[in-house]
Amino acid sequence: MRSLFIIVLASSIFIMACSNSTKEKELIVYASVDQNYSEPIIQKFAQKTKIKVLPVYDVEAAKTTGLVNRLVAEKPRPQADVFWNGEFAQTLLLKDKGVLAPYMSPSAKDLPAEYKDPEGYWNGFAGRARVLLVNTRGLTPSQCPVSLFDLLNAALPAQQMGLAYPLFGTTLTHAAALYAYLGPQEGKAFFEKIKERGLRIAAGNGAVRDLVVQGQLLIGLTDTDDACGAVRRGAEVAAVFPDQEGMGTLIIPNTVALVAGGPHPQEGQAFIDFLLSPEVEKMMLASGWCQVPARPVDAQPVCFKGTSIKGMNLTLQQIYQQLPLVQKDMRELFVR
Amino acid sequence: MDSHPLVAFLRPCRWFAPVIRDMGHRGALLVGVAVVMGPFLVLLCQLGRDAVADHSQWLWLAIPSGRRGPLLARSLLLACGVAGAGTVLGVLGAIFLWRWQKGWLSYLRWLPLILLPVPFCVHALAWWTLVDGVNYGLAWFGLPALSFQGGLAAGWVQMMALLPLAVGLALLGLETVDPALIEAGRLVRSDIATLGRIVLPLAAPKILAGAGFLFLLSITDYSVPSLFQYHVYALEIFAEFSASHEPARALAMSLPLLLVTVGVVVGSITGLRDSLQPPAWTINAWERPPEWSRYFVVLQYGAMGLLLSLVTVLLLGLGISAGGWTQMADAVTSAVPEITYSLRIASLTAVLCLPPALAMARELQKDKGDKLLWWLIIAATLAIPAPLIGVGLISLGNTPWFPRFMSGTGMVPVLADLSRFTPWAAVVLLVQLKSVNPLWIEAARVLQTSRFQTWFQVELPILAPGLLAGAGLAFMLSIGELGATLLVAPPGQATLVMRIYNYLHYGAADTVASLCLVLAATVLLAGCGAALVLAAWFRLLPRS
Known part of the structure; x- marks a missing residue:
C-alpha cells in the first residue's frame, strides 16, 4: 500500500512538472524587453483576443546570450512564435541565421521604410535613444556635455564618466553606429581614447544609471528608458540627447518578428499586428519604455516631453553590418 | 529489532535485494551519465563535426x-x-x-x-x-x-x-x-x-x-x-x-x-x-x-566578525532597501508563481540528484582504473559555463533520443540543474563515503535478515549527513541558478532569480531587496523542513 502511495506521489510530481498543455489558443512570445514594460502589453493582447500568451523574458545579466541563443539553438524545433526585441541588431542577425519567417503586417503600413525589412522578416517600432545621463548635483548646466565626444573632454573627470561594456546590448549597437558613421578607423580611435582616459566601464546600462543617480558618476551613457526610470523616481539627474548639432543621437527601435516554424503562426501574426499598432506605441510612450515613436501618434512620452530629437542618419542595416568588426575590436580593447 | 514496522514492510523484498541494488546502482549511474554528460557530449560532438567540416581553426x-x-x-x-x-x-x-x-x-x-x-x-x-x-x-x-x-x-x-x-x-x-x-x-x-x-x-x-x-x-x-x-x-x-x-x-x-x-x-x-x-x-x-x-x-573572532558583517551588510541593507512591510508584501504576493516554480525546480533537483550522485560517488571510491574517467566527467561539467549547458540541453532536445513528452516542460530546467549540480552532490557524498568504515557495513551484513535492513538501519543513517548536505547544496545552487534556466525555462514560467534580475535592471531596489529576502527565507524554510524530515526519519528508525 505504502509503495503504491509513493509511486502515485512520484508520478503526480513528474506529471505536474511535465504538464503544460491546455486546449485554449496559445501564443509563445520571447521578449527581450524588460518585463515591467512588456508584461502589461502582453496582458492587454491576451485580454483583447482571449489568446493565452506564454512569455519568456530575457534578463540584462544574460547580455545577448539569452533568448537569441535560445532561438538559434531551437531552430530545428522552434518553441517560440514571436520574438519581440528591445533593439534591432540581434533581430537582423536572426534573419541571417534563418530563424525568422516573413510576415507583412497590415499594421506596418504607416511605418517609415527604414523601420521595415523589405522582405517582411521584421518590423521596427517604438524607438529608444542613447543619452548622456548627467548628475545635476555634480555638474552645473554650463558643464553639461552636449556631444558624445565630450566623454573625451579633458576638462571633465574621466573617472566620473562611464558607459556599459561595449560588448553587449545597446552599447555594442551604439559602437557599431559610430563605426558606421565615422568609419571603422575613427570609430575604433574613439573607443581607444575612452579606454586610455580610463572611463568607468559598468556591467550594464542599468548599472550606469545607478552610478549616476548615486553620484559616483557625473556623466553616464545609457538608454532613455533607464534615464526615464531615474527621472521618474525623482533622482537629481537630467538626460542630454547628444550631438543634436552634429551627427545626431542614436535611436534604437524595438523590433518584432515571426519565428519560422513556430507552433502557433496565426496567433503570432495577430500579436505582431497588435504590437505594431499605434495603440501599443502610445502605451509604450506612457510607460517610459519608448521616447521616439516610429510614426506620429497622438501622445507624448512620459519623460522628456516636447523634446525634438535629431537621429543619426544611418539605416539599421548599415549599423548591423559593422557588428562583427566592432565585436572583435571591443573585445580586444576592453577584455584584457 | 526485526519487529520494527519499517523492516517488516521491507522484508518480502529481501530475495530480490542484491539484484535490485545492483540494477539500481547501474541505473542511477546510467541516468547520471546521461543527464550530467548529455549536454556536454552534444556540444562536444558539434565541435568535432564543425572542426572536421570547415571550421578546424575553431580548435585553436x-x-x-x-x-x-x-x-x-x-x-x-x-x-x-x-x-x-x-x-x-x-x-x-x-x-x-x-x-x-x-x-x-x-x-x-x-x-x-x-x-x-x-x-x-x-x-x-x-x-x-x-x-x-x-x-x-x-x-x-x-x-x-x-x-x-x-x-x-x-x-x-x-x-x-x-x-x-x-x-x-x-x-x-x-x-x-x-x-x-x-x-x-x-x-x-x-x-x-x-x-x-x-x-x-x-x-x-x-x-x-x-x-x-x-x-x-x-x-x-x-x-x-x-x-x-x-x-x-x-x-x-x-x-x-x-x-x-x-x-x-x-x-x-x-x-x-x-x-x-x-x-x-x-x-x-x-x-x-x-x-x-x-x-x-x-x-x-x-x-x-x-x-x-x-x-x-x-x-577566530576576526573570521566570525567578517561573517557577521556579511550577514549584517546584506540582510540589513536588503531590509532597509525593501522599505516597509507593505512594499515587501506586495513584492512577495506578485512573485508567488515564481517562488513556487523555483521551489519545485530546486526540490526536484535536490531529491533527484541523490541517486546518480551516490552512484557516481561509489564509482569514485573504487580503486579501479576508470576512476580517472569519472573524475574527468565530474570536472568537465563543473567547468562548462551555465549558458552552454542550457544550449547543450536544447541541442539534446533536438535529437531523436530525447523524450518528446518532456520537451518544453518544467522538467527541462530540472535536467539543466541536475546536469550542473549532480557532480557537486557526488563530491559531497564521496567525502562522506570516505569517512565510513566498511567494517560496520560488513558487520551489519553478517547479521542482516535482508539487505534492505542493512541499507535502512546502517548505511542510510551513516550517509544521512552526506545525503542531506548534497541535497542541500544542490537545492541552494539550483534555486540561485540563472544561466542555464534562462535558456530552458518553459514559456510562461520563470524562476525567482529571473524575476530578481529583471527588476535589477529596472532599478527597483525595493522589489529586488524584498525578493532577495524571500530567496533567503525560502532556503531557511527548506532547511528547517529538511531538518524536520531528518529528525522524523531518525525517530522512525529502531532504537535498539
Whole structure:
C-alpha cells in the first residue's frame, strides 16, 4: 500500500512538472524587453483576443546570450512564435541565421521604410535613444556635455564618466553606429581614447544609471528608458540627447518578428499586428519604455516631453553590418 | 529489532535485494551519465563535426594565446586568492562554530548558508553601498576616499559571498573528525596542538575539497569581476558566445578552463583517503570547552566578525532597501508563481540528484582504473559555463533520443540543474563515503535478515549527513541558478532569480531587496523542513 502511495506521489510530481498543455489558443512570445514594460502589453493582447500568451523574458545579466541563443539553438524545433526585441541588431542577425519567417503586417503600413525589412522578416517600432545621463548635483548646466565626444573632454573627470561594456546590448549597437558613421578607423580611435582616459566601464546600462543617480558618476551613457526610470523616481539627474548639432543621437527601435516554424503562426501574426499598432506605441510612450515613436501618434512620452530629437542618419542595416568588426575590436580593447 | 514496522514492510523484498541494488546502482549511474554528460557530449560532438567540416581553426580557440593567456592567469590568480582566503576564514569560523553542538545554537551555525543563493551582484551592490557610506564619512573628515575597484574589490565580494559556503564546508570537514581522537590528544597536549596535529590533518582533505569548490565558483564567475572592471577568462568565453552564437566555439574556448578544473578537482579531492571515522554528528567533540591561545581566539573572532558583517551588510541593507512591510508584501504576493516554480525546480533537483550522485560517488571510491574517467566527467561539467549547458540541453532536445513528452516542460530546467549540480552532490557524498568504515557495513551484513535492513538501519543513517548536505547544496545552487534556466525555462514560467534580475535592471531596489529576502527565507524554510524530515526519519528508525 505504502509503495503504491509513493509511486502515485512520484508520478503526480513528474506529471505536474511535465504538464503544460491546455486546449485554449496559445501564443509563445520571447521578449527581450524588460518585463515591467512588456508584461502589461502582453496582458492587454491576451485580454483583447482571449489568446493565452506564454512569455519568456530575457534578463540584462544574460547580455545577448539569452533568448537569441535560445532561438538559434531551437531552430530545428522552434518553441517560440514571436520574438519581440528591445533593439534591432540581434533581430537582423536572426534573419541571417534563418530563424525568422516573413510576415507583412497590415499594421506596418504607416511605418517609415527604414523601420521595415523589405522582405517582411521584421518590423521596427517604438524607438529608444542613447543619452548622456548627467548628475545635476555634480555638474552645473554650463558643464553639461552636449556631444558624445565630450566623454573625451579633458576638462571633465574621466573617472566620473562611464558607459556599459561595449560588448553587449545597446552599447555594442551604439559602437557599431559610430563605426558606421565615422568609419571603422575613427570609430575604433574613439573607443581607444575612452579606454586610455580610463572611463568607468559598468556591467550594464542599468548599472550606469545607478552610478549616476548615486553620484559616483557625473556623466553616464545609457538608454532613455533607464534615464526615464531615474527621472521618474525623482533622482537629481537630467538626460542630454547628444550631438543634436552634429551627427545626431542614436535611436534604437524595438523590433518584432515571426519565428519560422513556430507552433502557433496565426496567433503570432495577430500579436505582431497588435504590437505594431499605434495603440501599443502610445502605451509604450506612457510607460517610459519608448521616447521616439516610429510614426506620429497622438501622445507624448512620459519623460522628456516636447523634446525634438535629431537621429543619426544611418539605416539599421548599415549599423548591423559593422557588428562583427566592432565585436572583435571591443573585445580586444576592453577584455584584457 | 526485526519487529520494527519499517523492516517488516521491507522484508518480502529481501530475495530480490542484491539484484535490485545492483540494477539500481547501474541505473542511477546510467541516468547520471546521461543527464550530467548529455549536454556536454552534444556540444562536444558539434565541435568535432564543425572542426572536421570547415571550421578546424575553431580548435585553436582552445589555446589561450595572445591576450587570452594573461586573462587566464588573472582568473587563476583571483580564484586562488578567493579560494585561499575563503578557506582560511572558513576554517577559523568553523572552529568557532564547531563547539555549538547542542540546542538551538547547533542549528544557528548553519544559518549563514541561507545567503548562498543571493545573486553575487546583490552582494556587490550591498558592499558598494557600504563603501559609499564610509567614503561619505571620510570626506566629512577631509580624508581621501577608499577605492573599491579592481581585482581586490572583486576578490573581496566573491570571497564574502562564498564565505557562508566556506564556513559550512569546513564545518562539515571538522564534524567528521573522531571526537575520541580529539579527547585522546587533549589528554597529553594542549588544545591548539591537538587542533594542529590531529584535527586539521584529519579534516584537511575535506577542507581542501571545500577550497576546490570555492575555486570553481570563483573561476567560472564573470559577473562580479566585470562589475569591478577586473576582466577574467569567463567573460571572454561569454563575449565569444555572445558574438558568434556558436556554442561549439565557446566550448573550445572553455577547454583551458576545463583543464584547470580537472587539475583542481583531481588535486583537491583525490587527496581524500579513507579516514574510517565514526559518525561524529551525535557526539560533542568539545564537551570540555577548548583553551586556545589569545592570538588564535582573536583570529577566530576576526573570521566570525567578517561573517557577521556579511550577514549584517546584506540582510540589513536588503531590509532597509525593501522599505516597509507593505512594499515587501506586495513584492512577495506578485512573485508567488515564481517562488513556487523555483521551489519545485530546486526540490526536484535536490531529491533527484541523490541517486546518480551516490552512484557516481561509489564509482569514485573504487580503486579501479576508470576512476580517472569519472573524475574527468565530474570536472568537465563543473567547468562548462551555465549558458552552454542550457544550449547543450536544447541541442539534446533536438535529437531523436530525447523524450518528446518532456520537451518544453518544467522538467527541462530540472535536467539543466541536475546536469550542473549532480557532480557537486557526488563530491559531497564521496567525502562522506570516505569517512565510513566498511567494517560496520560488513558487520551489519553478517547479521542482516535482508539487505534492505542493512541499507535502512546502517548505511542510510551513516550517509544521512552526506545525503542531506548534497541535497542541500544542490537545492541552494539550483534555486540561485540563472544561466542555464534562462535558456530552458518553459514559456510562461520563470524562476525567482529571473524575476530578481529583471527588476535589477529596472532599478527597483525595493522589489529586488524584498525578493532577495524571500530567496533567503525560502532556503531557511527548506532547511528547517529538511531538518524536520531528518529528525522524523531518525525517530522512525529502531532504537535498539
